[in-house]
Amino acid sequence: MFSKQLIAASLQPIVLSILSRGEAYGYEIMQRALDLSEGKLIWTAGTLYPLMHRLEAKGLISSIWRPSESGPRRKYYRITVKGASVLETDKSEWIGVHSILMKLWGPELAIG
Template sequence: MKKPVYKELVAASSRPMVLSILSGGETYGYEILKQVQLLSGGELEWSDGMLYPVLHRLERDGLIKGRWQLTDAGRRRKYYRLTGRGKRQLSTDRESWRAVYGALQMSWGGSHV
């Protein structure tokens, strides 16, 4: 049986997760969803309805940039990439999450819960 992942934690981690994925290069929404699932060992399964508002917010905030491209099948697909501002935010987020994780590990007595 799958362990529950709480919405608040998923919401809080969505920006650094998407920025981290995009630090590996330009990609599109469906591939981001697959990467989240892969990176979490299947524990996180984001939906389109969860991801696209995050992408729109990150784009509005200037952390990512999107561009439309036609696929071989003739459909339009939006590809996203990190901006310079997004790279700086990812660095800040990485430091913050490491501090939170370290504090939690200490409070749990160093156990791997």
């Protein structure tokens, strides 16, 4: 399991990334994250849904209720244009951090 801080920090980019591949409902997003992380990313509903509210309030995602073939209707989320551009920023930042760490942890390079 990841640390609390890391989970909190990565929540927004992960959710936005999942939504950038197509709309999804809450439970689906959670399952996707769980699968991708091989069980390391455990979110509670209490973390995820309030975040969805916040992202919606910021205009990064939008939501729509759709009927379901089994049981009550579901609320689907999709990324907005604004959300996509925020995701691009997030992406470059994460890649930036990633590459720094990789350089530091990789084989030592002669500098200069």
